Amino acid sequence: MNTDVFLCSNCPMTRTMATLGSKWKPIIIYTLGKKSVRFGMIHAKMGLISRKVLTQQLVELEEDGIVARQAFKELPPRVEYSLTPKGLELLPILNMMTKWNLKHNPTVEEG
Amino acid sequence: MNTDVFLCSNCPMTRTMATLGSKWKPIIIYTLGKKSVRFGMIHAKMGLISRKVLTQQLVELEEDGIVARQAFKELPPRVEYSLTPKGLELLPILNMMTKWNLKHNPTVEEG
């Protein structure tokens, strides 16, 4: 019988979850999709996220090479975010998660 | 231009992340794989998780229909956990996440 202990710190799945597994990151990635989107527009689309947290998450996503940030030297400032190739490759995974959920969870109507 | 606000509460991806996106759940699912595994064995394999948290996560996974719990009427007690069909369908998704990470993140050797 296999009794090897699973080593979290070195597990690619755990690292992926550590990268994506926050409340907002998957939604940010989905919101960006294949487009380049301004900070204010991301914020508006996501509705309830605070600007502080959105900034934080975007910085982390950029550090992880998932999102690219492009700042234009204009005033008032304009900053656009888009997915890198690495980030784009997450879209099919997020899509599978969506399909899995739709298949197994009957849609809940609230309110 | 599309300015629709994204509704998190009704988003299948967000619901999926809410279901899976904890520190331990993906590892539990991966540890179970296609087998039926005793509580103590899961705990031993996962190394650092506390029994309290493991119990908690297993209860939630069972409530979400991802894991099945089978208690044998023996003493000392024996309880085995396994993935339901719904849970088994997560394995390829977790696998894609693993592949994505291995492709993009050079393995880090620590210690």
Added chain:
DNA sequence: GATTGTGGTAACCTTAAAGTAACGATTATG
């Protein structure tokens, strides 16, 4: 009658993530 093995539970504490509210920089506009 003390010890072992198994799958838990209960009470409490710590830490990490997220939320809130106010402010900063810069230029154009009125």
Added chain:
DNA sequence: CATAATCGTTACTTTAAGGTTACCACAATC
């Protein structure tokens, strides 16, 4: 010189997740 627009930052508070320790039930064994 006050206001608006845009993308932030800073300091502080709240909330949720996870961790720690000790305990319980029950039968078999010594």
